[in-house]
């Protein structure tokens with residue numbers, strides 16, 4: 001049985017953000033998670049709000065409208081200013097993180113339009129510096145470069161689709177360069193290769209004389225994992241033009257950079273992470289959780305904590321479950337799940353991007369992100385919920401997943417620090433060296 | 434791979450976990466082996482994907498599986514609970530059954546046998562083990578890499594010391610499971626463990642005749658002898674467990690074997706004696722930290738003005754207990770501990786000894802070795818013996834168990850140690 005100021009359940013963007021904030025604010029923190037979260041899968045662009053349902057140009061304004069129209073939406077908890085504060089904090093994490101000077105660009109005021117792996121322009125607010133030149137709001141000429149050995153990235157398909165966007169002129173080019181001349185290399189394998197100047201030189205060599213004067217270069221998001229800033233800058237300098245990354249299918253190298261940055265900050269601040277641990281319940285004393293129970297291999301472990309952050313994600317990560325009898329469950333603490341259609345009512349609509357009745361299910365919370373029951377009363381006083389577990393959002397339709405997880409995780413950490421009397425202000429940023 | 438004894442529920446659950454794979458590739462990004470060599474296609478491929486093609490009574494088509502080191506990191510990071518490494522270990526056993534077991538694997542998988550043979554003739558055996566020519570011959574004939582670290586026989590066993598040692602009565606009683614490493618190669622490490630436990634208020638039993646836990650046999654696919662070994666060991670440890678005495682071990686991979694792997698991978702979960710022992714086994718740092726959490730650990734350690742690095746080996750991480758060694762070392766005044774940020778040193782038990790795998794093991798460990806070199810520590814600290822030997826050989830930095838640090842801080846090592 002261990003004792004910590006805070007136990008954070010979940011190691012995705014929300015959980016890690018809360019954990020880093022708590023640890024850097026002086027709390028002893030233990031993160032328990034079944035496995036790694038969605039960082040390794042999602043592009044890890046901080047998409048605050050992409051559609052409402054039309055494409056959003058100014059997320060700060062759109063956020064205000066969203067919160068007014070949908071008082072049950074979790075963005076009400078943080079508001080535009082809370083999102084902005086979380087973004088500042090997040091950028092600060094990179095400033096003196098292990099990948100510095102790799103940085104994030106953008107703000108909550110404006111959405112860029114960046115190409116996806118299939119060449120659709122999607123709205124994104126805050127993105128890796130290595131992606132920012134892919135903002136094609138004003139159109140432009142793009143040469144999309146892919147690699148034969150990177151099987152899930154199709155430059156010609158991407159360019160064809162991109163060419164349909166207003167003012168964008170795009171063409172695809174596939175290179176036959178791969179690490180050690182291997183025939184099949186995943187995104188991480190390429191990223192490691194791009195950390196190596198001689199591999200970059202091979203790529204640059206193959207591009208020599210093949211680029212048009214006004215063309216910028218799009219590459220899959222594999223430009224380095226140890227020192228992405230150097231790899232990207234080197235390519236820009238030597239190709240003499242803007243170069244940008246386009247997110248790939250999983251694994252997501254930009255997401256791994258985020259994971260590495262937050263994980264290292266947590267480590268430096270003395271926080272601990274245990275993976276392969278399934279939280280299965282809690283011990284309570286009155287309205288407080290005093291310990292969480294976890295399944296570790298063939299044993300049960302008990303971890304005492306003053307406070308618990310629940311950031312277990314939604315249905316995709318197993319934080320929420322819906323069984324065939326329509327019974328929804330929050331898997332870690334057994335909290336009530338709100339927004340589940342009544343048995344017999346339909347859960348889904350036919351179209352993928354339809355407004356699915358089950359889509360907003362999750363844990364309902366009060367203004368302090370404490371879980372509430374059907375009567376609206378807090379289920380626990382010392383539990384804070386963050387990220388994709390929260391009820392009321394539809395991240396897939398809104399394009400708000402990482403924005404929500406970052407902002408609510410950031411606030412969860414701040415709320416807990418404030419409550420425990422520790423210093424939660426901006427000065428907590430940048431500590432922990 | 435059902436146990437001979439009955440219906441293997443855990444085994445079925447374990448294999449069934451492959452249906453939870455969503456192909457997210459997270460395991461692939463963490464696998465230390467597939468990240469350094471194209472010879473191994475990675476956990477998702479050889480685990481949940483290939484397992485579907487390994488039909489009972491049909492030959493497995495894929496031999497690349499042999500390059501999985503069994504480090505278990507894939508299982509730790511998988512968010513869907515797929516027991517990739519365990520599935521691989523079972524599949525490897527099937528593969529080896531078909532291809533036959535190499536003489537080399539039969540030798541390196543039996544540290545107690547080599548220990549028994551080498552100990553009486555330690556000076557000669559050590560000379561052979563550490564001279565060029567015999568090592569070259571062993572490399573060419575057997576496939577044990579001539580550059581791989583092999584420990585020296587101590588020439589005396591820990592058991593021999595323990596037989597003469599009387600542990601004074603104390604309020605708490607524990608049994609010490611010392612493992613092959615301490616018995617044949619590092620008897621002083623075993624002695625230090627006993628001394629420290631006594632200092633911390635424990636009466637220490639050392640059950641006689643403890644043999645090997647069978648882990649190296651299991652990793653090398655020899656499940657039948659592995660089951661015999663683990664059963665023999667549990668017979669020795671069972672009396673302690675039966676009396677409610679907790680069993681602590683300094684070999685972190687061997688305690689994991691008793692806690693989980695023998696039950697899950699070897700299909701011995703229905704063995705009541707193993708289950709009883711298993712329920713009482715603790716990694717020693719886990720146990721000491723548990724005492725500390727209960728306020729029952731003596732913490733008046735002396736200052737130790739040293740800089741050390743700490744690497745939590747992959748097998749230790751398999752316990753799912755975090756890094757208790759860090760918390761324990763934090764109790765020592767003036768000790769500066771630099772936590773390494775690495776998952777695996779590469780050696781993975783016997784993997785890095787093999788000629789065809791030695792270089793992979795060195796590549797896997799390269800990041801860790803660089804961190805240690807950069808830190809220029811007085812000592813490196815790591816919980817697993819094979820990892821310590823590998824790290825020491827690769828970095829030239831003396832590498833010790835966390836217990837040795839605590840032993841020093843308890844003032845038990847005396848000056849000059």
Ligand SMILES: Cc1cc2nc3c(=O)[nH]c(=O)nc-3n(C[C@H](O)[C@H](O)[C@H](O)COP(=O)(O)OP(=O)(O)OC[C@H]3O[C@@H](n4cnc5c(N)ncnc54)[C@H](O)[C@@H]3O)c2cc1C
Nearest residue numbers: 010011012013014034035037038042279313387388401402
């Ligand atoms: C392929 C993909 C692409 C995406 N693309 C985008 C995009 O372009 N833009 C965008 O904004 N969003 C995107 N998203 C969504 C976004 O990534 C997620 O909404 C967000 O990252 C969720 O973060 P989280 O921390 O809330 O949850 P997660 O990252 O899901 O983390 C949940 C954590 O909880 C753990 N856990 C769950 N249950 C338990 C339990 N019982 N015990 C212990 N641990 C448990 C999990 O192992 C995990 O560590 C994408 C997601 C995916 C999968």
Ligand code: SF4
Nearest residue numbers: 454455457458460511
């Ligand atoms: S991490 Fe788990 S779910 Fe993801 S690909 Fe690997 S085995 Fe499948």
Ligand code: SF4
Nearest residue numbers: 464501502504505507
């Ligand atoms: S056990 Fe280790 S080497 Fe084997 S597949 Fe998993 S991560 Fe890779």
